[in-house]
Amino acid sequence: MRMYDIIEKKRNGHELNENEIRFFVKGFTDGTIPDYQASALMMAIYFQGMTEKETVCLTDAMAKSGDTVDLSRFGDLSVDKHSTGGVGDKTSLIVGPIVASLGGKVSKMSGRGLGHTGGTVDKLESIDGYKTTLTNEEFLNQVENVGLAIIGQSGNLTPADKKLYALRDVTATVDSIPLITSSIMSKKLAAGSHNIVLDVKAGSGAFMKTIYDAEALAEQMVKIGKSCNRNIAAVITDMNSPLGNAIGNSLEVIEAVKVLKGEVKNDLYEVSVQLATLMLSLCFGWSEAEAEEKVISAIENGSAFSKMKEWIKAQGGDEKLLEDTSLFDEAEFAYEVKSDEAGYIDGFDTEKIGLVSVRLGAGREKKGDSIDYSAGIILKKKCSDYVSKGDTLAVFFTNNESSLKDAELLFKDSLIISSEKSEERPLIYKIIK
Numbered sequence: 001m002r003m004y005d006i007i008e009k010k011r012n013g014h015e016l017n018e019n020e021i022r023f024f025v026k027g028f029t030d031g032t033i034p035d036y037q038a039s040a041l042m043m044a045i046y047f048q049g050m051t052e053k054e055t056v057c058l059t060d061a062m063a064k065s066g067d068t069v070d071l072s073r074f075g076d077l078s079v080d081k082h083s084t085g086g087v088g089d090k091t092s093l094i095v096g097p098i099v100a101s102l103g104g105k106v107s108k109m110s111g112r113g114l115g116h117t118g119g120t121v122d123k124l125e126s127i128d129g130y131k132t133t134l135t136n137e138e139f140l141n142q143v144e145n146v147g148l149a150i151i152g153q154s155g156n157l158t159p160a161d162k163k164l165y166a167l168r169d170v171t172a173t174v175d176s177i178p179l180i181t182s183s184i185m186s187k188k189l190a191a192g193s194h195n196i197v198l199d200v201k202a203g204s205g206a207f208m209k210t211i212y213d214a215e216a217l218a219e220q221m222v223k224i225g226k227s228c229n230r231n232i233a234a235v236i237t238d239m240n241s242p243l244g245n246a247i248g249n250s251l252e253v254i255e256a257v258k259v260l261k262g263e264v265k266n267d268l269y270e271v272s273v274q275l276a277t278l279m280l281s282l283c284f285g286w287s288e289a290e291a292e293e294k295v296i297s298a299i300e301n302g303s304a305f306s307k308m309k310e311w312i313k314a315q316g317g318d319e320k321l322l323e324d325t326s327l328f329d330e331a332e333f334a335y336e337v338k339s340d341e342a343g344y345i346d347g348f349d350t351e352k353i354g355l356v357s358v359r360l361g362a363g364r365e366k367k368g369d370s371i372d373y374s375a376g377i378i379l380k381k382k383c384s385d386y387v388s389k390g391d392t393l394a395v396f397f398t399n400n401e402s403s404l405k406d407a408e409l410l411f412k413d414s415l416i417i418s419s420e421k422s423e424e425r426p427l428i429y430k431i432i433k
């Protein structure tokens, strides 16, 4: 078999067979197929798409390209969630403890931020001492005893995706539905959970800019999960605005604490309640109404927040920071961004807001850059809010004063202010099961 023929076949719009797909995944993973041929195939797939059969096969081959995690000791109670990526999305820090406090076994491997999107691993590393690497045994014991462990992507899990994602990132082939589907689902399948909830983001801060595309992606992923005997559901949620008010690592941990303590009931709270509800109804077969009632009472009675402290402590983190969030290191500069005009906030270019926080130091411009855990943004105004000239739109936090001017210009450029209040967008568009 020759890679040249596989590229040509896909370029000409034909369906690849199982042997061809497995040949490609194996050869690319072991380095016998070079990057330039893999890039050509990615571009051919980008333009020609893949049939469902091809996507299932690509996902399976990638899932089996390295180690897999065996969670069979948790029976039907193992549960994972995944977000397709957005700005201010810290729901894992909230839903993990809620679900674990109600008996689910949450085992999660998360990524770091890249580009405009943040990553759960970076957020957790803003907590002193938190270990994002555990041995397999430590990881499974913690899931068993605490009900929750979140670590970084383990060494040899889906190496095919690791290599392919890096290649797609620099060849303009990320936003392809079959390629995103196989990338995400291969990781979820290899990570072993029986129950999976996907948060598929739609809007200006997401890979999928339209609800139509987000729905197509969600449907594909759910179909593939089901064909691999997983209990799976997807929620399509809005990413035309950052989720919650905090963007940046320790700022997001602090906001998650406030939601878990029941002190904040914003859009982040609503999406978190929805995700935790679905995770629990998949795990235990509860109706959504029953699961939602339990989720809300776990927040109100403090058991979810206690679980968060237990989890952070078990993983080496300083839980005193959660009890008193003023103990987190503060950025040297806090700068208020004032509005130049009056009107209603009609929306944000959310991707740009993510880039503003990167500029302030909260993310990486390129892989390997160090980050400033205390940097970021607190939004004082969100969609549909009225602002007068001179009102504070946001507060920027940074240790790099010279980044402020540029960040302010980009932030203002990302705002859409209108004289009329437009209809509010739904936060949760659709649930696909």
Ligand code: URA
Pocket: 084, 085, 165, 174, 179, 180, 181, 183, 184, 207
């Ligand atoms: N997240 C992933 O893990 N893979 C993609 O391809 C896109 C988003």
